[in-house]
Amino acid sequence: MTNHKIALIPGDGIGVDVTDAAIEIATAAARRFGFTLATETFPWSCDHYLATGRMMPEDGIETLRGFEAIYLGAVGWPATVPDSVSLHGLLLPIRKAFAQYANMRPHRLLKGVEGPLRSEGFDILCIRENTEGEYSGAGGRVHQGTPGEVAIQTSVFTRMGVERILRFGFEQARARRGHLTSVTKSNAQQYSMVFWDEVTREVAADYPDVSVEPMHIDAMAARMVMAPESLDVIVASNLFGDILTDLGAAIQGGLGFAASANINPDRNAPSMFEPVHGSAPDIAGKDIANPIAAIWSAAMMLDHLGEAEAAAAILAAIEAATAQGIGTRPGSHSTSAITQAVKAALEA
Amino acid sequence: MTNHKIALIPGDGIGVDVTDAAIEIATAAARRFGFTLATETFPWSCDHYLATGRMMPEDGIETLRGFEAIYLGAVGWPATVPDSVSLHGLLLPIRKAFAQYANMRPHRLLKGVEGPLRSEGFDILCIRENTEGEYSGAGGRVHQGTPGEVAIQTSVFTRMGVERILRFGFEQARARRGHLTSVTKSNAQQYSMVFWDEVTREVAADYPDVSVEPMHIDAMAARMVMAPESLDVIVASNLFGDILTDLGAAIQGGLGFAASANINPDRNAPSMFEPVHGSAPDIAGKDIANPIAAIWSAAMMLDHLGEAEAAAAILAAIEAATAQGIGTRPGSHSTSAITQAVKAALEA
Ligand SMILES: CC(C)[C@H](C(=O)O)[C@@H](O)C(=O)O
Numbered sequence A, B: 001m002t003n004h005k006i007a008l009i010p011g012d013g014i015g016v017d018v019t020d021a022a023i024e025i026a027t028a029a030a031r032r033f034g035f036t037l038a039t040e041t042f043p044w045s046c047d048h049y050l051a052t053g054r055m056m057p058e059d060g061i062e063t064l065r066g067f068e069a070i071y072l073g074a075v076g077w078p079a080t081v082p083d084s085v086s087l088h089g090l091l092l093p094i095r096k097a098f099a100q101y102a103n104m105r106p107h108r109l110l111k112g113v114e115g116p117l118r119s120e121g122f123d124i125l126c127i128r129e130n131t132e133g134e135y136s137g138a139g140g141r142v143h144q145g146t147p148g149e150v151a152i153q154t155s156v157f158t159r160m161g162v163e164r165i166l167r168f169g170f171e172q173a174r175a176r177r178g179h180l181t182s183v184t185k186s187n188a189q190q191y192s193m194v195f196w197d198e199v200t201r202e203v204a205a206d207y208p209d210v211s212v213e214p215m216h217i218d219a220m221a222a223r224m225v226m227a228p229e230s231l232d233v234i235v236a237s238n239l240f241g242d243i244l245t246d247l248g249a250a251i252q253g254g255l256g257f258a259a260s261a262n263i264n265p266d267r268n269a270p271s272m273f274e275p276v277h278g279s280a281p282d283i284a285g286k287d288i289a290n291p292i293a294a295i296w297s298a299a300m301m302l303d304h305l306g307e308a309e310a311a312a313a314i315l316a317a318i319e320a321a322t323a324q325g326i327g328t329r330p331g332s333h334s335t336s337a338i339t340q341a342v343k344a345a346l347e348a
């Protein structure tokens, strides 16, 4: 029987609640489809930081390297640890260290979910560059605390980084409806984004079967609201992908439904799976967080691990629940009620 | 009789169509309210670039300095001149040279307009920093054209720049519903955006009557779609404001309705007024562009020039037209039909 070794990092706030839910469902799917999950839980979080001075131990990355995949709940507890510390101490270094350069986020309305748009028939896969660009962390502050202060934040785009995410995007587009939109802001950022456009044109030459369209981030944000059904695969930089995927989450009914996978396509290091939502301190530990995004992310994990049937069964079970109105409106059902409904559908 | 000296830069594509419409309405308002507009038209555009090698003459900025205000249609014709050239040669230098640091963009549904959201009752004023930040133009490319290429784009935020836009935003919030949302991404950009958050906290201390809320750009994009009625004044950096105002345009029914003012609040140089939309080459010169955004922008210009009554009358005339369904759906009415309907309402 195949055994998959999974590192769990529930993290902060509702990260803990939804990780429990997601792993309960993934385990039920494993049972049904004849494989096992060996999970090990790491307490890395803001509490851990307050206790130890670090979000994860110095050898954290090395420890994680021994796993087939990482499942993460959510990171951040801004009341006690600034986000700029917690995220740069845990989430962002994992994405970079394991070259999880493709952040995949699907946006579509689950059965039974009413989104904020009048328009409903969209099915978008957003692929976000996940290791460099606007998140490179380069920069500094000069004359700090004085009237003459200047703060500098530098985006760094490499040929390697831009080319690999675009190739990944074209492969995905080829496996879907054959359309790719590459998002930049080359009319205002004349180095980074003009470069991205150039690489897009080059890579596109290798995919004559995929239609490609460049689009500025501002126009793209508007289009996701005005005409989301016109989109198939979106490829965007780290920051632009961050923004568009929260927008994608919104049009699919909210962050409770937005799943994500941080993929290392070369498979020479573990990939990481996490819902798009944050730790939501205000509702943490109250059994009211919507676990659907987290469960869907677990399905993406199983798919990545080669358990496509189990992944598909989880997704079908989620929609069996939402089609009945379970988990579709904020506050209508508890975390555990939603989880049990999905589990029942999965085992039926 | 007061005479206002206005520089017109119709620019490219539908910029020409809508500038004509906007000035026709502004002139009609002037007639009704007893002042005059002395306009001078400058042909600066992509055609001008192709003919002269420059988007505007070397002394273009000095020429414009002699006017009370600038009205701009749209800039860009990417088929012949890259946007990174045309915009850095005309639009962006004007915003910077005249310290038009406050880009104001109102987002609400005009009477009779059906937006893409189920939610309708929002009234947002987005204030975008307009002179620095992600648009500073600093950066470069190393090892260009080789596999080892690196492209660098540097955002520069100054104490002066951040503080002045926030103060402007707090003043606006005070004059509206007393709520300000400051948009950053301090969880990922630890220099620029953490700095912005700090300045927000400092400036907020001078406005105890305004409630202030920091929010990340990704969450904000989602919120504009999920709960736009919860927003009053938004203050954002140059790039974030660019994105949010296209999104704001989308929720108000499209770019045909999105007006904007590039304001120099210190009034030591002319301010510039322009619709948010671009030059739309595909529909240029066909008398089908929606002129409402442009007309609304002209109203903002008159308001800035002290002609508040005329500005209000134009806005009322626009809504008299849209309330009858004129100009509310793409293609339903020609540019000139919409313009004439607004004019008739204004003169009625
Ligand atoms: C928490 C934050 C740093 C993170 C990001 O911006 O990448 C989150 O918003 C996400 O989308 O995964």
Ligand SMILES: CC(C)[C@H](C(=O)O)[C@@H](O)C(=O)O
Binding pocket: A187, A188, A218, B087, B242, B276, B278
């Ligand atoms: C044309 C472009 C450079 C411009 C901008 O990004 O500022 C436009 O999108 C706007 O919003 O005025």
